[in-house]
Amino acid sequence: MPNILILGGGAAGLAAALAAAQSAPAAQVIVLERNPKPGKKLLATGNGRCNLDNTGIAPELYFTADPAALRPLLDAVNTADPLRWFRALGLYTRTDEAGRVYPYSNQAADVLALLEHHLAQHHVQLRTGCTVRTLSQSRSGYAVQFETAEGSAETLRADAVICAMGGEAGPQFGTDGFGTRFAAQCGGRVEPLYPCLTALQCAKPRKALAGIRAKAAASLLDGARVLACENGEVQFTDYGLSGICIMQLSGLLAPGRGPKAPAVELDLFPAVDETALASLFAAHAAQTAGGSAADFWLGLLNQKLGRTVWSAAGLQDSDAPAVLTAAQWQKLAHTAKHWRFEGLTPCSWKQAQTTGGGLALREVDQHFQFKGCPGLYFVGETLDCAGSCGGFNLHWAFGSGLVAGRSAAGHAAAGRALPKASAPAKSRKKPHKQK
Structure with missing residues (x-):
């Protein structure tokens, strides 16, 4: 009876285990999970709602x-069609x-629960509380010590062995980067890891604004060059900036290939150009005539946020909106559209939704x-593949698990003899890892 071992009981590992069992009913499929229960991180996805896919995968x-190596792998994941697979499960x-x-x-x-139900139906063994120590290869297959x-x-x-031990993001869910270290010990080239889809700390955070949210366009810059722009709700924190649009930008801060002098600019009025915004401000001052600088923001922005923008533009609380010059209105408009952090x-890692970097994509086949x-x-x-917010990471996790599980089933069922550890390419080491 062929044996297939799955190392890790998260989204990718559970999908791989079920796909292997579905493809090779006679195989003995075993999942080794370090946590007391499987799927701990999966339960937290989408704020507990599980945003499991997206219709706009690209x-x-x-x-x-x-990116060139990603395309054929993502094509394989898309062909596996994890969403259709889930629907077939019920x-x-x-x-x-x-989307x-x-x-x-x-x-x-x-x-x-649905995954666990089908795993049980296919007689997959799920062993929890197991910590993998060593993987070794021989002509007769693989040996995993745990x-x-x-x-x-x-x-x-x-x-066959499928390594689905995750990255370093979310240590509270039992991950610590062991999967990537394991891949490196097997001779794989690893791109540097970094927290991805996470909030950003700023050198000079606006602590007084902590907890305030505002719709904005957030741009990531390298010096004066704009690298990317995301629209959405920005949350101000006592350490910097958060919100989905900020988290998206964090994916571009990869070590060695990210901006050397990263900065974020917030445009608090993205639907209005700067000249029109200056005119809007001047007109609004007439509508709130007699009010203070704080009163000026009534109907425009949160007053505390507005007063901070006012100050960032070099204006004082004592400055009366009704007597500002055209140049001052222009400066306030410029600040509101180019507020730099x-x-x-x-x-x-605890705040990161996923891990950037990892085993280089050219180290695996289709x-x-x-x-x-x-x-x-x-x-x-x-x-080394981290998706944007919105179901892209679970699409990759479930899909790569399906592709690998089906392939592992075919490999195990064929009973092909594995080469000796010295037979693979020179860059490969005998797979093993001691923690």
Whole structure:
């Protein structure tokens, strides 16, 4: 009986396990998960609602060091069609106006429960509390040594192994970058890791604005050059800036290829050009005649936010809106449309939704099989592919798991002999990892 081992019981690992069991019913499929229960991070996705896919999947909505290598892999994921697969399992979904796909119940727990139900139906063994220590390769297959929940050492042999141990984002969910270190120990080239889809710390945060939200266009700049722009709600924090549009921009702060002098500019009135905004401000001052600088913002912006913009434009609280010059209105308009925040650094791994960087995409083939090591696969967040907010990461996780699971089933069922560890390409090491 062929054996298939899945290392990691998150989104990618559970999809890989079920796909392998569906494709090779006679195989023994075993999942080794370090947490007491599987799918811990999956339960937190989409604020507990599980934004599991998006109708607008496209390569340019992913962050990677190698966009050319991403395209064929993403094509394989799209062909696997994780959303259609879920619907065949019995998951009824809904799609919002932005193309984000959710379970109709709005409950991530239902997605996990459905997966567990089908895993049980296909007799997949799910072993929790297991910490992987070593992976070794021989002509007869692979051997994985791990520590059980009881603290004893155990070794399982397999015809195929799928590594789905995640990245470094979300240590509160049991991840610590072990999957990527594991890939590096197997001889894979790894792109530097960085917190992705996270809030940004600023050198001079506006702490008094903490908790205030505002619609804006947020632009990431390298010096004076605009690299990207995102529209949405910006949240001011005591350390800097947050909100989905800010988190999207954080994906471009990759070590070694991100901007050398990153800054964010906020346009608080993106629908109005600067000249028109200056005129609007002057007209609004007449409408609120007799009021203070704070009163001027009534009907325009949150007053505390407005007063901060007023100050950033070099105006004083004592300045009466009714007597400002045309040049002052122009300066206020310019500030409101180009409010700059510098000294940016991503927030910690705990706040990051996913991991940027990882195993280089050229290290795997179109089935997510590690080149030079037949029957060994890397999927999900372990790889150098991080998606934008909105279901793109789960599309990649579930889809790469499906592709690898089906391929592993075919490999194991074929019973092909694996080469000796010295046989693969010179860049490959004998797969092993001791934590």
